[in-house]
Amino acid sequence: MNIRLDQIPVEKVNGVGARRAEELHAVGIFTVKDLIEYFPFRYEDFRQKSLGEIKDGDKATVQAKIVGLPIVQRFGKKTKLSCKMLAEYSMFTAVWFNRGYLKEQLELDREIIVTGKWDGRRLQMNVTHSEFPDRGTIRSGSLQPVYSVAGNLTQNSLRKAIASALDQYGEALEEVLPQQLVDKYKLMQRPQAIRLLHQPGDIAEGQEARKRMVYEELFLFQLRLQAFRSLNRDRRDGIVHTATNSTIREFVRSFPFELTDAQKRVELEILEDMRSPYCMNRLLQGDVGSGKTAVAAVALYTTVRSGFQGALMVPTEILAEQHSRSLQKMFEPFGITVGLLTSSVTGRKRKDLLAGLQMGLTDILVGTHALIQEEVNFRDLALVVTDEQHRFGVNQRSVLRRKGYNPDVLTMTATPIPRTLAITAFGDMDVSTIAERPKGRVPIETYWVKHEMMERVLGFIRREVGQGRQAYVICPLIEESDKLDVQNAIDLHLQMSEALPDYKVGLLHGRMSAAEKEETMREFYAGETHVLVSTTVVEVGVDVPNATLMVIMDADRFGLSQLHQLRGRVGRGEHASTCVLIADPKSELGRQRMGVMTETSDGFEVSRRDLELRGPGDFFGTKQSGLPEFKVADMVSDFKVLEEAREDAVRLVEDSFFWTSPAYEGLRGTLETGDLFKGELID
Ligand code: ADP
Numbered sequence: 001m002n003i004r005l006d007q008i009p010v011e012k013v014n015g016v017g018a019r020r021a022e023e024l025h026a027v028g029i030f031t032v033k034d035l036i037e038y039f040p041f042r043y044e045d046f047r048q049k050s051l052g053e054i055k056d057g058d059k060a061t062v063q064a065k066i067v068g069l070p071i072v073q074r075f076g077k078k079t080k081l082s083c084k085m086l087a088e089y090s091m092f093t094a095v096w097f098n099r100g101y102l103k104e105q106l107e108l109d110r111e112i113i114v115t116g117k118w119d120g121r122r123l124q125m126n127v128t129h130s131e132f133p134d135r136g137t138i139r140s141g142s143l144q145p146v147y148s149v150a151g152n153l154t155q156n157s158l159r160k161a162i163a164s165a166l167d168q169y170g171e172a173l174e175e176v177l178p179q180q181l182v183d184k185y186k187l188m189q190r191p192q193a194i195r196l197l198h199q200p201g202d203i204a205e206g207q208e209a210r211k212r213m214v215y216e217e218l219f220l221f222q223l224r225l226q227a228f229r230s231l232n233r234d235r236r237d238g239i240v241h242t243a244t245n246s247t248i249r250e251f252v253r254s255f256p257f258e259l260t261d262a263q264k265r266v267e268l269e270i271l272e273d274m275r276s277p278y279c280m281n282r283l284l285q286g287d288v289g290s291g292k293t294a295v296a297a298v299a300l301y302t303t304v305r306s307g308f309q310g311a312l313m314v315p316t317e318i319l320a321e322q323h324s325r326s327l328q329k330m331f332e333p334f335g336i337t338v339g340l341l342t343s344s345v346t347g348r349k350r351k352d353l354l355a356g357l358q359m360g361l362t363d364i365l366v367g368t369h370a371l372i373q374e375e376v377n378f379r380d381l382a383l384v385v386t387d388e389q390h391r392f393g394v395n396q397r398s399v400l401r402r403k404g405y406n407p408d409v410l411t412m413t414a415t416p417i418p419r420t421l422a423i424t425a426f427g428d429m430d431v432s433t434i435a436e437r438p439k440g441r442v443p444i445e446t447y448w449v450k451h452e453m454m455e456r457v458l459g460f461i462r463r464e465v466g467q468g469r470q471a472y473v474i475c476p477l478i479e480e481s482d483k484l485d486v487q488n489a490i491d492l493h494l495q496m497s498e499a500l501p502d503y504k505v506g507l508l509h510g511r512m513s514a515a516e517k518e519e520t521m522r523e524f525y526a527g528e529t530h531v532l533v534s535t536t537v538v539e540v541g542v543d544v545p546n547a548t549l550m551v552i553m554d555a556d557r558f559g560l561s562q563l564h565q566l567r568g569r570v571g572r573g574e575h576a577s578t579c580v581l582i583a584d585p586k587s588e589l590g591r592q593r594m595g596v597m598t599e600t601s602d603g604f605e606v607s608r609r610d611l612e613l614r615g616p617g618d619f620f621g622t623k624q625s626g627l628p629e630f631k632v633a634d635m636v637s638d639f640k641v642l643e644e645a646r647e648d649a650v651r652l653v654e655d656s657f658f659w660t661s662p663a664y665e666g667l668r669g670t671l672e673t674g675d676l677f678k679g680e681l682i683d
């Protein structure tokens with residue numbers, strides 16, 4: 001009893017060796033708890049049909065045996081790999097396009113699983129997804145969980161590791177919810193729900209299991225927010241910032257533009273918080289390009305002029321670079337020092353930086369999550385700003401907060417969401433909104449075209465680039481495979497280079513080293529490359545005002561908020577900008593979503609229409625950026641549960657019994673191990 005799964009490293013699981021452990025670490029799985037709570041985002045139906053049952057043109061999954069030698073044919077740059085397969089008693093040909101590298105794995109007699117579109121006339125399957133489980137591990141007739149994987153981690157090894165962990169440690173799973181709540185909503189018990197979520201017998205069982213975990217997740221989330229709230233309601237031990245208005249005005253006057261009214265209003269809200277003895281905990285939401293960075297700069301300036309240090313945490317190295325560069329430029333004339341810390345800052349440089357930080361020689365530190373490492377110590381941290389908030393877990397933010405003594409916290413997000421949702425979702429925060437863009441911006445024109453228009457789009461790119469502007473071309477997104485995303489980017493880069501021989505085309509994707517990414521971005525900033533082919537790594541915050549054209553391939557694969565973010569990379573300078581969505585959506589919903597993008601360029605409107613189109617009922621929902629992310633819950637489709645969970649949590653923390661009774665010890669424990677407000681609970 002009382003085995004702490006969150007303290008057992010994943011290496012202890014039978015069958016998980018050092019190499020597998022490393023792969024698991026790469027997706028954020030470090031402990032047995034992480035592994036067991038790494039839930040699938042959908043199931044693949046391997047309840048076998050024979051080929052005869054599948055209708056022509058349907059997408060289906062079959063298990064089949066390789067009975068022929070693989071043949072690779074090349075047509076220009078395309079490759080076609082085909083192989084004879086046997087499923088039960090029917091022969092067919094499986095065909096892969098541009099996956100020549102799979103050839104080696106197509107060994108005679110090997111049983112594999114292929115998913116794709118069935119062409120009944122030619123007895124052929126165009127494979128879009130193939131799996132090579134070791135012989136004997138296919139649980140045919142079942143639902144197979146599909147997990148999000150990355151790097152060298154495969155579905156199959158993850159499934160095995162989870163099954164093994166459940167065997168070994170399943171006994172240690174315990175109920176965490178108060179029994180009255182389990183009864184109230186007729187929830188499945190926790191150990192059973194966890195098992196069934198990974199290995200449901202049928203869809204209904206999976207749904208019951210999911211319902212239970214959704215409630216748990218949202219309830220524990222709300223419990224932490226509400227507990228924090230109730231503990232901090234009357235605290236007046238925040239930092240009082242004392243910089244005067246005239247000092248601050250001097251800084252604002254140095255900007256090459258005048259703040260918009262919305263920026264000024266929000267600035268006042270922030271300054272009021274910073275000057276009060278209460279701890280600021282404020283969410284600043286504003287559409288892409290609304291000028292949040294300038295607002296953050298004023299807050300950082302205020303903290304330095306009040307005698308303290310500030311930190312700005314951003315989700316990617318590219319952004320960290322960019323922000324440190326622009327802040328340096330703004331602050332240099334005022335004798336304020338800005339340091340940059342990412343995982344690529346190493347050796348002597350890192351040492352000096354960290355030493356300077358501790359002595360207070362560095363006033364402002366900009367960086368990635370490298371900022372929350374233990375070795376990072378401030379002398380006097382009084383303001384923590386995080387940009388593009390949805391990329392950080394609440395925990396990461398609170399670790400950073402603990403590097404100071406009750407610093408003020410400003411969280412910025414470029415994914416605006418309706419206020420009611422924001423208040424429930426971020427329960428503990430005050431919300432400030434910038435709903436206006438700087439004047440003089442020419443609105444971005446958005447067009448949606450089909451793939452057959454590609455030649456025209458290329459012509460358009462040539463024209464823009466010919467006029468001295470720059471363009472982004474974003475690669476299609478391939479779910480659950482980082483590897484294919486990269487392959488796609490490389491292919492597309494080749495095609496673009498060929499189609500645009502007179503221009504220089506750059507390439508950016510997640511598998512490049514930090515130094516390579518930095519160099520690619522530098523070339524693009526400097527205008528040395530004209531077109532940048534990229535995966536979604538440019539999604540957040542990148543600011544190249546000369547870029548005026550955003551082309552998004554297979555745009556229907558992206559979520560609306562993501563499309564809006566991508567579109568926000570252009571329209572940042574004086575020139576008119578255009579966004580071209582290339583998509584042949586198959587569903588009505590897909591067409592409507594493209595329609596939303598062409599009809600409005602207002603982020604709040606996009607998000608409102610997005611929520612409207614979403615409706616509940618998705619099995620696993622869709623991950624909505626801009627909101628806290630959960631393992632199974634989705635704030636939008638599970639909004640009703642979120643509200644119930646909130647009421648339950650409020651009721652519980654208001655009951656003094658909750659804080660004292662041994663019956664709630666376990667639940668109180670989740671407040672601490674959940675780590676969110678550890679510091680605050682102890683003080
Ligand atoms: P966000 O972070 O909200 O997406 P940024 O802060 O990056 O937006 O601002 C986008 C661009 O607009 C930057 O180049 C910035 O210098 C510029 N900018 C910010 N505020 C104003 C303003 N009031 N008037 C004109 N330009 C502005």
Ligand code: MG
Pocket residue numbers: 292293387414541
């Ligand atoms: Mg920004």
